[in-house]
Amino acid sequence: MTEVVTVERERAGAGDPVVDARDVTRRYGAGDTAVDALRGVSLGVDPGQLIAVMGPSGSGKSTLMHIMAGLDKPTSGEVTIAGTSIGTLSDTELTKLRRRHIGFVFQFFNLLPMLTAEENIELPLSLAGRKAEGAFFEDLLERVGLADRRTHRPAELSGGQQQRVAIARALVSRPTVVFADEPTGNLDSRTSGEILELMRDAVETYGQTTVMVTHDARAASIADRILFLADGLIVRDIGRSDASEILAAMNELSDR
Amino acid sequence: MIRVALKGLAGRKLRTLLTALAIVLGVAMVSGTYVLTDTIQKAFDAIFTESYRGTSAVVTGRTAFSAGEQNGEIGAVSFPETLLARVRTRPTVDAAIGGVADETQLLGRDGEVITSGGAPNLGFSVDPTQPRFNALTLTSGGWPRAGEVAIDEATADEQDYAVGDTIGVFAAGPVERMRISGIVRFGAVSSIGGATLAAFDLPTAQKLFGKEGQLDQIRIAAREDVSPAELVADVRKVLPPTAQVRTGSSQARTEAQGTSEFIGFLQKFLLAFGGIALFVGSFVIANTLSITIAQRTREFATIRTLGGSRRQILWSVVLEALVIGVLASLVGLFLGLALAKGLNAVFVHFGIDLPNTGLVFATRTIVVSLLVGIGVTVLASLRPALRATRVAPISAVREGATLPPGRLARLRPVGALLLAGGGLAALLFGLFRDGLGTELVLLAMGGGALLVFFGVALFAAKLVRPLAGTLGWPSSRFGGVAGRLARDNARRNPARTASTAAALMIGLALVTLVAVLGQGIRSTFTDSVEALFVADYALTAQNNFGSLPVAVGEAAAKSPGVEAAAGVRSGEARVAGKTEWITAVDPDIAQLIDVEWAEGSAAVPAQLGRDGVFLDEDYATKRRLSIGSPLKLLTPTGRRLQLKVEGVFDPPPGGSPFGAITMSSTLFDASYPQPKNQMTFLNTRGGVSEENTRALEAALKPFPNAKVQTRQDFIDAQAEALGQILNILYVLLALSVVVSLFGIVNTLVLTVFERTRELGMLRAVGMTRRQVRRMIRHESVVTALIGAALGIALGVLFGALLIARVDFIEFAFPVFSVVLFTLAAIAAGIVAAILPARRAARLNVLDALQYE
Ligand SMILES: Nc1ncnc2c1ncn2[C@@H]1O[C@H](COP(=O)(O)OP(=O)(O)OP(=O)(O)O)[C@@H](O)[C@H]1O
């Protein structure tokens, strides 16, 4: 209970970004074969916003996301999550931080095959030794449309349903920010539409701050802010746009 | 998290089952051993208690020193019969009877001695007029009168003997034919562990055993109101120093002690093999868990991104092991019970039925079995569990993520070598450092061997590439594409192949060690027999180690054609405060057994007379004795002999038939009661010939327990006995080899699972099911051969070290056995591959390709 309250408070302090990256670089490998995936990126994620990150393959989208989520460490620069600089945290401190502040939605769902849908959704809470709040949990299940699928195992669910489970799992602990790396990358266009609606819905109803990597202009059109990455740098940063504007921006970038 | 672990297990049933099997067998061995030995112990306790039920006190002969083993009534010294009358006069004594007992063979209808699996042949007197002292009950006929015998029911049934038949009875003299007066049981059972029973009246028994005027035992019943302790104190007043008295229950305990010691030894011996199987099982568990954990990298990473801590990951793996351990130990516990039951049934089938006391399932059995099984499993899971905690959360989003190598991975080969080196050092210390206690020696050697196994197993990852290259050569040469791929697969994940092979290595190292020792003992023994044995024939008991009445040798010596004959008697004596094994020889012995003389000459044995002895050189050196030294010797009956050293011989490495001290048979027969020959050697006119053999056999007709052997027969008989011991060891070690086979099956099943997509691709591009099966089979064989190569090398090393320590065995390489073990390893590999290969071949191409 107390935890949820703190989260609300931090969120309420509007203006302060919930995740803040400063001059982040990331280099993979060393010597001749070294790859600079990020070459100096600064980005603040404001609370209650849905940010879409776009860019050609290999531009560093995933890398940026991993670093902002504390899964990977930057080669240089600083990342602050909910006011805590993560550079010096130990593994245990980082794990605790993730528990409280971060949710994930993966392209390949990453559900545990032996657990039911409901158990998969509850997993982040179980790991933290917490229980789901009954009303919120029911509302969430209803919202993601899984109320009648709760005892099914991942193998018995369609891709879209599996991704709904994953989204519910990301939302269940009411994290400060949810990261989603190509959440619709593995789904057909109709199912993608439903999933995007769901993510937008979470932003509207729960004020869920979300960062989403995507290749799909239609997906990006639900975002409040759209970033374009190329060669490890943010090359454009635009506000809410519709699909055709986004496509135009994408073409413009690739023509350059 | 607990749920994740448990559901994970439930979702991997086959793997869990195979993993558990690795521990089940070891635990079954432990619990089975306890149940079996406890049951035997209880049965024997019951026998001895039953035997002295109505007896308040027992008088027995007292040896002048506590001899090595006083096993029950047989072996103790006798005392004069006149003591009985004196005991009867005591006021506390209500009734007393005298009795004698000795080894007594019964003859079957075929004229051969009846034996059953080394069980004793007991003969003793009964006094039916005093039923309170009598533990026997008649099932038919009557009690034996003069010249009659009563035999046990099991023997009567088996040999089809009935009351009124005549039966051959053989004890100290030639065979006597007696009428069967009755059939008896001991208490309520028809047989005591397969022993044959022959009961006589006292004078008949005394005559038969050569104990006229003597008794082995007086059983006393106290008057009412007299406690056994008071009775003992009162009777003790009339006893000479050569006799002692104990209460009935204390006598039962004393007699049970010999069996208890044997059962205790049997228990430790069998437990050791259970321990080895568990040790091998721990390798299998650790390996299986490592593989499953590697395959679940993504799962662990996802849990970590969702906020799972390292500790939670650690516990989920350990918990999984705990569950496997509990299940396996429970199954093992009851399998052990079944095993003991089965063995008991086997015993009964062979007529070795123990008094039916029911299987003893002690609390200790349950506690130890469960603790050991669960403990081993959990310990084995720690390393894989720690590795699982090192999975980085980011692996959740990376394709083909693998377990990160440990922080110390680079140091691993060095650490492994240090471990093996340390183990070897401990082993050498235990072996060659003089003056360590037995326990310390065993600890240093056992612990050392354990460390060597660990070290080599860890280092083996480095050896897999070259070994698989060499050992897999036939596969890649003759196995076609499948064989080539198999060899590459075996080399693909060296750490995995290495630890799979390591489990087999342990079993094979021990089997090879046994073979090396066996071969060494056999060849050294053969060499020494060939050097010593210049006689044409040897006479031994049918079982090769029992002793024969002196009369046997005398009868053989009178046989036509015999030119020289000499017996070797044996006994114990107290010399300079120590109990020594001594022998006595007839004068002709130097013509029959040719030893090297360090001091004196081959003329010495014939000139020992009544006060001369010759010594084994080791003994002489240790005691600083040489020709002319005086020697004081105390016999078990309390006679003090003043002797003089006449010669010192140098025994060959394989030992000689002579003890530390050897006297003349004349002196021995005058000083030791009921002398018997351990062996008798003979020279015949014209050497070994069919005619001579036949003549000897005819002369020995009255002594069915005697066996005529040529030198080659003699060597063969000893080799056969050794072979039997080796076979028992092989069977017991086979258990751990089977456990390691489960390890191979496990690894292959997991590997097939892991390579599902790859197998689908291979099938899609044209690999037939047959080729798939062959590929898996060859990989299995290559893995098994790596284990065999490592194991055989270690076994030979251990064997050579052990032999270097003990100077009575010489090293001989067991070529035949090693070839056999290699073939067995190949066969094992093929068998282990059956299930995994079938699974791999059954994969549906499309499903396999879509597998995620
Ligand atoms: N673990 C790694 N080791 C080495 N190089 C890496 C690693 N991960 C990413 N890279 C490199 O870093 C660069 C950025 O990769 P990243 O995965 O962030 O791209 P992305 O924008 O997510 O691409 P995509 O749209 O294909 O997912 C690429 O050139 C990639 O090859």
Ligand SMILES: [Mg+2]
């Ligand atoms: Mg990416």
